[in-house]
Amino acid sequence: MSDQPTVLVADAHESADRIAEEITRDGMTVERVDGLEACLRRLDAGGIDVLLLALDGEPDALTAVRGHPSDLPVVTIAEPGAQQAETAMHAGAEDRITRGELPDSMVPRLLRHAVERHHLRRELRALEIVDEATGLPNLRGFAPIAEHHMRMADRMGAQVVFVFVRVSDAADVVEVAGVLRRAVRDADVPAHVAPDTFCVLLTGNARGAEAAVLSRLIEAIAVTNARPDRETSLSLDVGSSLYDPQHPLPLEDMLTEASRRMSEGSKT
Template sequence: MNELFLSSLITWLEEYSIWGIFITDTNFKVIFWNKWLEVNTGIKKENIIGQNIFEVVPQIKRFENYFQQVLQGSSVILSQRFDKYLIPIEIKDEEYKYMQQTVQMFPLLEGNVEKGIIAIIEDVTDRVKREENYKKQIRSLKVLNDIQKSIFTLDREELFDKLFEGAIKISNAPFVYLFLIKDGNFLLKRSTKSVLDYSKDLESPSCILKKVLSERRTIYIPYTGETDIKCVNPVSNSVLAVPILGKEKVLGILVLESLERNSFKQDDILNLETLTMQAAIIFENIELLEALRESEARYRVLAEQSLTGVSLLQDNKFIYTNSRFVEILGYPPRLETLNDFTKYVYEEDKNRFLERYNQILENTFEYIIDEIRIRKINNEIAYLEISMVNVLYKGKKSILLSILDITYRKKLEEELKLLSITDALTGLYNRRGFMTLAEHTFSIANRLNKKIIVMFIDLDHMKEINDKYGHQVGDQALIDLANILRETLRQNDLIARFGGDEFVIMGIIGEENHKEIVLKRLLEKIEEFNSKQDRPYKISISIGIVTYDPKNPVSLEDLLQKADEIMYEQKRIKKEKLKG
């Protein structure tokens, strides 16, 4: 029986394993080379068995010291973050030329005698790409949020710095150029490299700068070698040019070039367009404030064109409002006095706004920037960034009040916050999100003297699903269980994926038998899912349930540990029944 099992195991490792596996003796001569490695490396078994691994695959030589460590009895894990790959395996992918690998190596033992080395290679390319995309999304949101916050505080040079640095962070492009357009001329304001002399090509209709200026749109060329595009570095293989669009004209152009083909993804382009749009608003706001200092007539023209709401008050009465100001408020029927404005300010923010207004009136501060909420004419809540400054108008003290609708920025901030506490795969809370919100649930339960149930859930057979069907199917199983939990539990119950195949649920209960009701409903939902869904697997779970009573307080950590122990005991009993 043991020989049959061993033979079947060797056949599976050799023919069907989803990992690359090779075994060497103590002299590093290969004694096992499975089919996965044959297919992916192109090296046939008969050409490597009995050969020194470092001679047949010389790229592995750089890891020889780790092979020596394994022969000394140590196990070694080489993650993708340590080194991208052990064996260079070319793949068809836009981002990676070689398969990204995690490698495990451990001694081959016969009793206590070391007979060689076992190496297991896992393809982690898809996982690495998901992680990189997640990090890039957060980085882009931070860049957009940062420049949006600076709308009232930047001068021209600071704006150029923010725009230039933001474009580099979003795109990771090696060549980035920021041109300002003035009187039809392209003025280079920032660049990562010295720009070439394009003067002879500027009049050509194929010049990318001219095309963007005339067409007033973003132009992306995935591979410049297939076009006659000009005003591009000859070593670059892809180029992206994004206009900085003002209300009436193109203010500038952001040019990004890469040595790689197809370098810029759709999300990058969208984020760069949002960045330039925000920069255009700030640029026009700077021009507006500069114009205000020069002349009232010019100020009025630019104020009417501004995307910022601008108003002027004397003796608490509006003597000027531009069209954008009333548009942001939702076109109120009357806007003559300060009271006409404050009645739209959210009740909880009204006192703070009036206090800030009086501080400017009394010269406590030279200028004030703050955030308030308003309830527009259509009853919609909007977030505003307000700027107030003392000015003289016709020799009389006045207050320049500017408002900017930052509702979009607030949504970005909420999205950033959500990304930090949410599990990217299932959309449930992650461990950090659960621990943050669970403390709040604890305090409510203690205050109301209510009991809490905590359920620790483990998705059974997760390893078998991954091994048999692959990690993509395994991910779908986790998503399916997450959806079942959402459908089963109340909206105010906390549901989180703690990592791997473990989920945690916390909820306040009113009746003693509530946990039995919840458990019964959950098992029914799982049974219903298994009977209706056409999946290659069946959802099965192990559960540990504990109840928290404020009369007998324990810590959240102790409660989770107890639920975890009960869950693992149930899992152990299941395994013993299967063996029996």
């Protein structure tokens, strides 16, 4: 990939012309296709770095694209309230746009960030800096991704939310890792950062996602504990930490603070 990504815009909406102009003005190369079949054919040819995919009228578009052999970030765009838009992040989109809520001039920056995040994920897989027991990134693998998001937050004046989960019994870490995978969205980044502690970096509209992820986590734990073959219940300490560019803290300090807050907080 060059410094100037090639963007495939699969969107027939009238606003797509303006968005394409903004992307071109930003220095990126833009290609246009109309319809899911044309999109998949263009992906077959290669050379695309990021896909801007409209979900209007194509309910299975994201599923089809995610099933394609090409490994590239997908940013979805849809009308306000569209069901597909609400589930896009959980289904594997790198980010999402709701029509009318984000200025066209901001789309190029969002696409560049999607490419950067995806590139970091690929580097993580290539380096195999993962926890052998759980298959999740360890702290060494998680730290570059978290710090990258923190730097982006500094530039954009945004906040980043981290959810922390501490396991009461270290023997349960593998099972808890599975619970976390079911609870978080595909675009979020769960990691096993200490022998008894997991951390999840929430991406996209992280502040709004925190309550949803915690709710799914509680539900997933309840389902696990209700299994008839379980002799003991999972017991977890759950907490969250907010990275605020106005009052920045190093990741190590955030981990320490989260551990302290979990010790004072409630069990799930």
